[in-house]
Amino acid sequence: MELQGTSLIGGGRGASAGGEMRAVNPATGEELEPSYFTASRAEIDEAVALATEAAGPYGRLSGKERAVFLRAIADEIEALGDALKERVMAETALPEPRVLGETARTAGQMRLFADVIDEGSWVRARIDHGDPDREPMSKPDMRSMLRPVGPVVVFGASNFPLALSTAGGDTASALAAGNPVIVKAHPAHLGTAEMMGQAVRAAVKKCGMPDGVFSLLFGLGNQLGEVLVQHPDVKAVGFTGSLKGGRALMDLAAARPEPIPFFAEMGSINPVFILPEALAERGEAIAAGLQGAVNLGVGQFCTNPGMVVLDAASDGSGLVEKLTGSMGETPVAAMLTEGISEAYKAGVASVAGTEGMKVLAGGKGSGDGAGFGAEAALFEISGEAFLANPELRHEVFGPSTILVKPSGKEEALAIARSMEGNLTATVHGTEADIEANRELIELLEKKVGRLVFNGYPVGVEVGHATVHGGPYPASADGQSTSIGTMSIYRFARPVAWQDAPESILPQELQEANPLGISRMVEGKLEAGS
Ligand code: NAP
Helix, strand or coil: CCCCCCCEECCEECCCCCCEECCECCCCCCECCCCEECCCHHHHHHHHHHHHHHHHHHHHCCHHHHHHHHHHHHHHHHHCHHHHHHHHHHHHCCCHHHHHHHHHHHHHHHHHHHHHHHHCHHHCCEEECCECCCCCCCECCEEEEEEECCCEEEECCCCCCCCCCCCCHHHHHHHHCCCCEEEECCCCCHHHHHHHHHHHHHHHHHCCCCHHHEEEECCCCCHHHHHHHHCCCCCEEEEECCHHHHHHHHHHHHHCCCCCCEEEECCCCCCEEECHHHHHHHHHHHHHHHHHHHHHHHHCCCCCCCEEEECCCCHHHCHHHHHHHHHHHCCCEECCCHHHHHHHHHHHHHHHCCCCCEEEECCCCECCCCCCEECCEEEEEEHHHHHHCHHHHCCCCCCEEEEEECCCHHHHHHHHHHCCCEEEEEEECCHHHHHHCHHHHHHHHCCEEEEEECCCCCCCCCCCCCCCCCCCCCECCCCCCCCCHHHHHHHEEEEEEECCCHHHCCHHHCCCCCCCCCEEECCEEECCC
């Protein structure tokens, strides 16, 4: 597939003009062909106008018809084969197994959403029959269900070039719910974005979908994202990235004359609590697991465990010694972009400079050699000093973690209480540990979207029960998930039809239930057929 470097605007292409940028190979620092051109204001307007035009017809298609489209996208992604793999590896320095795994996850989640809309009950259809004879007032017939919101803008993530980018989870959930999508390509993997965009476009053609159902825009600097978020015809946004970028765009979305829902997944420190019996029984095994989790993907996971809380008297368990050794021996590896590696270096320097902080391994942030190399880092601090330094509760994106040693149970609770919203919290404990620490676990439940027991938070399973979100600042709204099929609810809104003639009702709400979906009728769930 030949890469052209221009935006995909519905069925057409943007001009080869405007601010230019290139993807960079993070392992070597080399710039990759071709140049990518910034979408002009007229091109942005055209993409949004096409999406607005497509919103009606696309939103009125049945779930079954949209499911065919989503499955075609999955097939087209798989058909990209080795060309996609090679481009992703060149742009990200991610290893082959990871790229293959992420490709499978991306196609798999498209098909998972296809299954959900094929089955159809996700729309939460409810029917309350009317009663003209009710006293003192007649009761109207009321029927409601979820409907698409309109054009959705998606910001691709830096660290998941496939599964959370152009045809990733946000795009899949927005398309599944019946919305056209305009993707703002992440500057770190421009060629990957173009290839995935072409795969979506091929499926649009094959399935006879309206052209405007998908566009992919390239842009240098913050301006493209700002214009899209403020565009009056954009109705919702899905974002994955940093707290700084997410917060800036979230504020723009809220300040519009018509504020729109803005769903951002941002940074997270993902605390791990190791309880005393588990520490004594398997401290060394936990150290091995932590080393793997902290360094997976060079620490560039939003679920990376950035702090580990363990008993002050933990030294006999072998955990600290073993983890210090293995973190120190972890080879330097390339991060995704120069910006991310610079931010990591600065973050590590700031943690290392905190009063009371001990550097157990690493501490410089970067390693020798070409590319954007990052050195794994391990720190240790007392519970008291951790509590006195609130900036330590913020994510350092990369392969580093802080061992926090509270003086006892009360201080561990104070640490948990001081945490901001997080995507995950992890507890290592025996049955007896867990029983003795119910208060801690109940406290953590209020702070996170996912509680992990005796495992590690990295590697999110994409399913129907998945929650990848959490109270602010882990996510912008704290009430949704951006991964898993429940994420479809972000891009739909409830609409009620009162006393509507049967002929105008969507099939999901018609009396005979022609789609055979599960519905709530008169407050009782009726199973679908
Ligand atoms: P980033 O700098 O926030 O960039 C994300 C996207 O937003 C890019 O397309 C960027 O493009 C745009 N952007 C950033 N600031 C902007 C602004 N002020 N105005 C308009 N657009 C803006 O994030 P990153 O460095 O790519 O990614 C690393 C971060 O992502 C980490 O903090 C990580 O934890 C987080 N992350 C979170 C999750 C999750 O699910 N919670 C998953 C993966 C990563 P331009 O720079 O071209 O404008």
